[in-house]
Amino acid sequence: MTREAAPALTARLRAASHPGAGTCACVCGPLADRPDATVVRHGATVAKAHAPDTDPYELTLRLAVAARIPGILLPPLDPAPARLDDRLVTHWPYGAPVDRDDPDAAPWEAVATLLARLHRTAPPAGLPPMRGPAKAAQAMSRLRRALRDHTSTAAPPVLAAWAALPPWARAETPAPGTPFLCHGDLHLGQLVRHPAPDGPWHLIDVDDLGLGDPAWDLARPAAWYACGLLPPDEWLRFLTAYQEADGPAVPADGDPWPVLDVPARALTAQSAALALTKALTAGRPLDEVEQALVDACARMTGTPAQLARDFPE
Structure with a gap:
């Protein structure tokens, strides 16, 4: 299956939803179509074609976790993935996403509380590592390939x-400490209301779910705050809600940055690498947000005073 997977996936989902029917009035169409994931909706059902290199055994384990904690993760409709050409496909109930046009309504408290509950959930035996560091390493590899041309x-x-990070943050060694159940790729796009449109919030996307350092799940908003891309009041809402929900990643009070420092730096480097790769491939200059990420990387390897401004207490 090529990147043009959406039509084939949509047709398959429509046929499964309406066997023998010629047409239907359901809301349908692609929600995402990237090399690593194609997501389509047909009525109340969503189908996702995962990256071609997705391990079927590990994905099945991750689906089982989502099915076991439905109040936190959106539960799948099927316990195991199906196949469509060279891609594994999973099926999910449709959930209403965060409104990107209304940033003031961003549900920071909801996502922080769900994260805390996820981190406090006892992980099942045999669950693979959380893929956050591995995805960061992939982003750097993509940048290095782009720099060949x-x-x-x-x-x-x-x-x-990136080079200044400890080996575990570069996916070269296991994360230190006791592993927790982690999402692995937390951002507001991983949140939906189910049942749509106004049901409770759920976390989605189990591709990177696994065992690891729970601070990684707080690292993207922490990095955005440190780079000046997330207002301080929104960061405080998120952090406070996580602490009040007894999240284990950071202390209940006091300075969270000794714990968040390395993951936040890793996510900054990853985001900057992805942004720079995209700009280089498109042959265009960095936009304001992308430049802010690169500038943050420059300051991360600068003087202690510069680091204090980027990663404040």
Whole structure:
């Protein structure tokens, strides 16, 4: 299956929903179509074609976790993935996503509370590692490949920020400490209301679910805050709600940054690498947000005073 997977996946989902029917009035169409994931909706059902290299055994384990904690993760409609050409396909109930056009309504408290509950859930035996560090390493590999054909003065600080991280954050060794059940790729796009449109919030996307350092799940909003891309009041709402829900990733009070520092730096480097790769491939300059990420990487390898401004207490 190529990147043009959406039509085939939509047709298959329509046929499964209405066997023998010629037409239907359901809301349907692609929700995402990327090389690593194609997601389509047909009425109340969503089908996702996972990345071609997805391990079927590990995906089945992750689906089982989602089915076991339905109040936290959106439960799948089927316990095991199906196949469509070279892709594994999973089926889910449709949930209403966060409104991107209304940033003031971002449900920071809801996502923080769900994360805390996820982190406090006892993980099942045999669950693979959380894939956050591995995805960050993949982003850096993509940047290095792009640099074979392009030059960029923005690349050295991004590569230097990555090189300064400890091995576990670069997916070279296991994360230290006791592993917790982690989402692995937390952002507001991983949140839906189910039943739509106004049911309770649920976390979605189990592709990176696994065992690891729970601070990684707080790292993207922490990095955005440190880079000046997330307002302080929104960061405080998120952090406070997580602490009040007894989340184990950070202390209940006091300075959270000794715990968040490494994951936040890793997510900053990952985000900067992805942004720079996209810009290089498109042959365009960095936009304001992308430049802010690269600038943060430059400051991360600068003086202690600069680091204090980027990663405040």
